[in-house]
Amino acid sequence: MLYSPIKFRNIELQNRWVMSPMCMYSAIEGMPNDFHLVHYGSRAQGGTGLLIAEATGVVPEGRITNGCTGIWNDEQAESFRRIVDFVHQHSKSKIGIQLAHAGRKASTWNGKQISLEEGWQTVAPSPIPYMEGERIPHELSVEEINGLVQKFKEAAQRAVNAGFDVIEIHAAHGYLLHQFLSPLSNNRTDEYGGSFENRCRFLLEVVEAVNEVLDDNHPLFVRISATEYAENGWDLDDSVKLAQLLKEKKVDLVDVSSGGNIHGARISVFDGYQVPFAAKIRKEAGIATGAVGLITEVKQAEEILQKGDADLIFVAREILRNPYLAIKGALETHEECFFPKQYERAKK
Ligand code: FNR
Numbered sequence: 001m002l003y004s005p006i007k008f009r010n011i012e013l014q015n016r017w018v019m020s021p022m023c024m025y026s027a028i029e030g031m032p033n034d035f036h037l038v039h040y041g042s043r044a045q046g047g048t049g050l051l052i053a054e055a056t057g058v059v060p061e062g063r064i065t066n067g068c069t070g071i072w073n074d075e076q077a078e079s080f081r082r083i084v085d086f087v088h089q090h091s092k093s094k095i096g097i098q099l100a101h102a103g104r105k106a107s108t109w110n111g112k113q114i115s116l117e118e119g120w121q122t123v124a125p126s127p128i129p130y131m132e133g134e135r136i137p138h139e140l141s142v143e144e145i146n147g148l149v150q151k152f153k154e155a156a157q158r159a160v161n162a163g164f165d166v167i168e169i170h171a172a173h174g175y176l177l178h179q180f181l182s183p184l185s186n187n188r189t190d191e192y193g194g195s196f197e198n199r200c201r202f203l204l205e206v207v208e209a210v211n212e213v214l215d216d217n218h219p220l221f222v223r224i225s226a227t228e229y230a231e232n233g234w235d236l237d238d239s240v241k242l243a244q245l246l247k248e249k250k251v252d253l254v255d256v257s258s259g260g261n262i263h264g265a266r267i268s269v270f271d272g273y274q275v276p277f278a279a280k281i282r283k284e285a286g287i288a289t290g291a292v293g294l295i296t297e298v299k300q301a302e303e304i305l306q307k308g309d310a311d312l313i314f315v316a317r318e319i320l321r322n323p324y325l326a327i328k329g330a331l332e333t334h335e336e337c338f339f340p341k342q343y344e345r346a347k348k
Helices: 034-045 074-090 142-161 176-181 196-212 236-248 275-285 298-306 317-321 325-333 341-346
Strands: 006-008 011-013 017-019 050-057 094-100 166-171 220-225 253-257 288-292 312-315
Touching: 017 325, 034 050, 034 074, 050 074, 050 166, 074 094, 074 142, 094 142, 142 166, 142 196, 166 176, 166 196, 176 196, 176 220, 196 220, 196 236, 220 236, 236 253, 236 275, 253 275, 253 312, 275 288, 298 312, 298 325, 312 317
Parallel strands: 017 050, 017 312, 050 094, 094 166, 166 220, 220 253, 253 288, 288 312
Antiparallel strands: 006 011
């Protein structure tokens, strides 16, 4: 199954390998550059079914760091276009972008909050910092939340204009949308906090707004943290319920990660540790899922697909080590995969 195509809306992926979104902290003023062209270009030449460009800020304050990419202006979208065009012209890969807002986890470098002078004031559902000693984030007003919904929509429109095939909304890892979902980081008493429905409202509004600028040629994915490994926190049952709502809102796939919202949460990490979350969500919400987390080998990936645990295999660190992961796996298993025509002599 790993090398069988799959369709989301009208977009067909040549295989199930996905380059998981990974911040490269190498942009200036949010602009991707030559590094990003080679970085994404080489994974496309490596036969990857879908590349998802790193967490990209929908507003400047939504970036994790000053080195994160952004798509809050047209100039940034133009710089992305060069990468997207390369991928489309020189491979069979599709390319998506992860639209993000880091909320209270913004304005950092190397995982540490940076000063107001070097960075900026962070925002969150409630004035609760991620780590002790950090600045208190500004509690977003309803008007500001509405404004951010628009910013996600505008960013999605720019991404479509730049030629991206897939949009992924980042609602995982303790960033702004996840902060709203969790009762541990959201203690609002208005329509964006309190009940499960209220905590999901912001994400669902973003999904709806983004979907307004997408057509049958642009599938929508959402990355979530299936659990935050904390007592009374967001958990797997919440994720199943959310996935059902996302399905109703025409989300095509839930990309299932975990953690990131609670500093110091204990996580036991092992090969494929997040796959059971993807499996349960796929089964119980009836929506396509992506599995991610310590998946490094063809056999392991194939088993996940065969068992019906997920539809796509997202790979992060292994594809940094090996951009030709998909091609290499195909050669080993005698499966069909894109191969750069310039490289024909290496095929045998
Ligand atoms: C990440 N990860 C990540 N996730 C995400 O949703 N958006 C992002 O921008 C990033 N950035 C990022 C940078 C780097 C350098 C790494 C290694 C990871 C998480 C990543 O997508 C993936 O979920 C995890 O790394 C687990 O998968 P692997 O590495 O075990 O295949």
